[in-house]
Amino acid sequence: MPVGHSQTYDAVVIGAGFFGCSLARHLSGFLGRVLLVEREPEPMRRASYANQARVHNGYHYPRSLLTALRSRVNFGRFVSEYADCIRSDFEKFYPIALQHSHVTANQFQTFCERIGAPIEPATPQVRALFDPDRVESVFRVQEFAFDAVKLRERVLRELWETSTQLRMRTEVTKLSPWRDGCIAVDLREDGAGDQVVARYVFNCTYARLNALLQASGLRTLPLKYEVAEMALVEVPPELREVGVTVMCGPFFSVMPFPSKGLHTLSHVRYTPHHSWQDMADGCGRDPYQHLENYERRTNFELMLRDAQRYLPVMEGCRYVESLWEMKTVLPSSEVDDSRPILFKRDHGLKNLICLMGGKIDNIYDVLQEVDVLRKRGELN
Numbered sequence: 001m002p003v004g005h006s007q008t009y010d011a012v013v014i015g016a017g018f019f020g021c022s023l024a025r026h027l028s029g030f031l032g033r034v035l036l037v038e039r040e041p042e043p044m045r046r047a048s049y050a051n052q053a054r055v056h057n058g059y060h061y062p063r064s065l066l067t068a069l070r071s072r073v074n075f076g077r078f079v080s081e082y083a084d085c086i087r088s089d090f091e092k093f094y095p096i097a098l099q100h101s102h103v104t105a106n107q108f109q110t111f112c113e114r115i116g117a118p119i120e121p122a123t124p125q126v127r128a129l130f131d132p133d134r135v136e137s138v139f140r141v142q143e144f145a146f147d148a149v150k151l152r153e154r155v156l157r158e159l160w161e162t163s164t165q166l167r168m169r170t171e172v173t174k175l176s177p178w179r180d181g182c183i184a185v186d187l188r189e190d191g192a193g194d195q196v197v198a199r200y201v202f203n204c205t206y207a208r209l210n211a212l213l214q215a216s217g218l219r220t221l222p223l224k225y226e227v228a229e230m231a232l233v234e235v236p237p238e239l240r241e242v243g244v245t246v247m248c249g250p251f252f253s254v255m256p257f258p259s260k261g262l263h264t265l266s267h268v269r270y271t272p273h274h275s276w277q278d279m280a281d282g283c284g285r286d287p288y289q290h291l292e293n294y295e296r297r298t299n300f301e302l303m304l305r306d307a308q309r310y311l312p313v314m315e316g317c318r319y320v321e322s323l324w325e326m327k328t329v330l331p332s333s334e335v336d337d338s339r340p341i342l343f344k345r346d347h348g349l350k351n352l353i354c355l356m357g358g359k360i361d362n363i364y365d366v367l368q369e370v371d372v373l374r375k376r377g378e379l380n
Contacts, residue, residue: 236316
């Protein structure tokens with residue numbers, strides 16, 4: 001426990017998304033005092049909610065075997081642990097495009113067999129839904145969706161059962177070294193500033209990772225940002241109990257979004273509206289401020305027009321609304337579509353850990369890294 005300050009903690013976790021909440025709960029199991037800080041009015045309201053709600057099972061990553069294998073390992077664990085938040089009562093299909101795909105149907109089937117992911121040819125009735133001139137083959141797979149609202153309720157209920165303290169509507173404005181190897185954390189709430197001190201600080205702010213590092217005079221990280229749109233749609237009757245992801249290239253995906261009773265429609269080309277990259281030692285604009293000021297004009301018609309070419313029944317989709325969020329990825333993911341976690345220890349300050357995951361099941365990879373530090377006696 002740090003000493004010499006009126007508000008002291010063993011760990012401060014910054015960012016109350018799914019990762020921050022899960023990490024704070026985990027840390028509270030072996031550390032004394034844990035503080036979770038969030039600038040939004042409620043936890044898990046940003047990227048944890050505004051996403052495709054897909055629980056990955058490896059199929060999405062034929063160009064990154066390691067990511068696919070980790071998804072396979074994490075899938076069963078996530079589905080089991082959060083069974084009450086999972087929707088599994090729909091069929092999921094992966095059509096393989098004839099042109100512009102990074103994999104052929106044979107390659108995709110071999111890949112799935114290699115990672116042990118369930119796969120079988122779709123029935124003729126399902127295959128008939130797709131344009132045979134654009135789709136080589138269609139596979140039935142096992143992939144689920146999570147209900148973001150139920151997941152938030154579940155995570156918060158479990159968090160309340162720990163000794164973790166929460167501060168909402170509170171922004172961390174700066175980190176700086178404190179005596180005895182601790183870190184001073186400057187906070188601002190309702191225009192008023194105060195400070196706490198912690199032995200460990202975990203920066204889980206996703207799109208604002210670099211903003212906090214820059215404000216603290218620390219080296220920033222290479223990250224790519226995208227203004228991302230998820231269109232929420234009512235699908236025609238043929239697709240109400242179905243999810244579809246066309247592989248593997250500039251194609252579309254339509255997935256159940258359980259918390260709204262709708263489907264998300266996304267497209268590799270049209271979901272990102274604008275993007276830029278922060279290089280190390282050079283942070284630019286505040287991503288969330290940029291999103292707030294961005295003129296939001298939906299790309300639904302462009303997404304739908306392309307989707308209809310592969311799946312003509314999509315013509316019956318009705319647009320409802322869009323979810324807008326900042327998507328943040330590691331630049332290396334643009335090359336091979338991999339989704340490794342970011343886990344930077346002692347980043348500019350001793351005991352400052354910056355972390356980020358590209359998909360929801362990455363949480364287990366994060367907790368595994370934390371447990372490694374604990375077993376080494378470097379986090380206690």
